[in-house]
Amino acid sequence: MRVIAIVNQKGGCGKTTTTVNLAGCLADEGASVLVADLDPQAHATLALGVDPESLDENLYEVLADPEEGPCLDDVVLPIHERLHVAPSGVILAALEQRLADDHPEARTRRLAEALAGVQRRYDYTLIDCPPNLGILTLNALRAADEIIVPLETSHFSIQGAHKVLETIAVLADHVGQDPTVRVLPTLYDGRTRFARDTLAEIREVFGDLCFDTVIRTNVTLREAARRGVPIVRMRRSANGAHDYMALAAEVAASEADLSEAREIVVEFRDPHAVDVRIAGSFNGWIPDRGVESMTSGDGEARVWRKVLHLEPGEYQYRYVVDGEWRPDPTNPNTVPGGQGPPASRLVVR
Numbered sequence: 126m127r128v129i130a131i132v133n134q135k136g137g138c139g140k141t142t143t144t145v146n147l148a149g150c151l152a153d154e155g156a157s158v159l160v161a162d163l164d165p166q167a168h169a170t171l172a173l174g175v176d177p178e179s180l181d182e183n184l185y186e187v188l189a190d191p192e193e194g195p196c197l198d199d200v201v202l203p204i205h206e207r208l209h210v211a212p213s214g215v216i217l218a219a220l221e222q223r224l225a226d227d228h229p230e231a232r233t234r235r236l237a238e239a240l241a242g243v244q245r246r247y248d249y250t251l252i253d254c255p256p257n258l259g260i261l262t263l264n265a266l267r268a269a270d271e272i273i274v275p276l277e278t279s280h281f282s283i284q285g286a287h288k289v290l291e292t293i294a295v296l297a298d299h300v301g302q303d304p305t306v307r308v309l310p311t312l313y314d315g316r317t318r319f320a321r322d323t324l325a326e327i328r329e330v331f332g333d334l335c336f337d338t339v340i341r342t343n344v345t346l347r348e349a350a351r352r353g354v355p356i357v358r359m360r361r362s363a364n365g366a367h368d369y370m371a372l373a374a375e376v377a378a379s380e381a382d383l384s385e386a387r388e389i390v391v392e393f394r395d396p397h398a399v400d401v402r403i404a405g406s407f408n409g410w411i412p413d414r415g416v417e418s419m420t421s422g423d424g425e426a427r428v429w430r431k432v433l434h435l436e437p438g439e440y441q442y443r444y445v446v447d448g449e450w451r452p453d454p455t456n457p458n459t460v461p462g463g464q465g466p467p468a469s470r471l472v473v474r
């Protein structure tokens with residue numbers, strides 16, 4: 126089972142729309158999919174046609190009391206044969222308080238433990254997160270091997286996006302995880318210059334971490350949410366259905382890619398440096414994220430070794446030496462860096 130969390134603390138960027146419609150498309154392509162609705166607003170539950178108010182039990186009871194409460198299976202509802210939902214309800218907002226006295230490590234593990242019991246039954250679990258970084262999102266980060274971060278192309282700042290990714294990386298690390306993080310441009314209106322520029326900037330900065338698929342603004346997505354069905358089951362010919370089908374195909378294909386990753390070791394030498402990190406298009410330009418780091422030798426002989434796991438493709442990177450960004454001095458292959466210093470280029474075949 127692949128567990129994918131849809132995360133962004135910013136509200137209204139398309140998390141729920143992505144969770145529900147990616148789930149709908151993966152299921153229509155033959156996968157069995159569970160949607161775990163971790164947002165007390167219960168928008169994903171509603172968008173799958175379930176009224177949260179009509180339920181006696183939801184994810185809250187499962188997560189609040191693993192000993193005495195119901196197990197995940199007891200609260201899961203079938204939407205159709207291959208698409209199920211673990212519903213939310215407004216009470217989920219009380220989980221943080223309920224678990225306040227628990228061990229800090231145990232309280233972020235609740236969802237991961239609940240999912241362990243159902244992993245044989247599903248090919249995918251997609252987790253819809255609330256727009257904040259509280260206990261619910263920590264549970265999602267703990268449970269997920271992969272993260273999708275929707276980035277709204279209609280209101281966007283690259284600094285904001287960096288901050289979001291950095292925060293997710295720090296929190297995932299905090300709960301002992303090192304997930305694959307990918308960004309998904311959403312709410313794209315190609316008629317506006319702003320959206321076109323934003324998309325180009327996202328692609329440039331995030332490189333291979335950005336999906337090829339772009340989710341366009343499409344009113345049918347809103348209508349499908351209101352009617353409580355994934356868009357593929359309502360109007361397969363709509364742009365929104367095409368876009369989420371394309372995303373589903375990319376997500377399904379990335380499983381194969383993951384196994385093609387190569388181990389690449391790069392070395393940096395500088396007798397005066399104290400702290401050396403590496404940042405590039407492979408880790409969202411977040412220094413040392415997802416990188417195994419080793420040092421050896423002293424003085425002149427001091428060497429920093431960075432082990433990268435990269436799929437075939439083309440990457441850019443820089444070293445961050447005591448906070449200063451520099452190209453790799455041993456790599457003659459560089460590309461101009463816009464405002465900053467040049468970046469080094471690396472091709473993995």
Ligand SMILES: Nc1ncnc2c1ncn2[C@@H]1O[C@H](COP(=O)(O)OP(=O)(O)OP(=O)(O)O)[C@@H](O)[C@H]1O
Pocket residue numbers: 135136137138139140141142143164166168254255256311312313340341342343344346347350365
């Ligand atoms: N591609 C799209 N085209 C048109 N409308 C969209 C699209 N994506 C999302 N929306 C609409 O924008 C609003 C916000 O989307 P959504 O609920 O998916 O965001 P969210 O990130 O889950 O928000 P929250 O942070 O509140 O949970 C919703 O009304 C949704 O129907």
Ligand SMILES: [Mg+2]
Pocket residue numbers: 140141142164168253254255
């Ligand atoms: Mg939402």
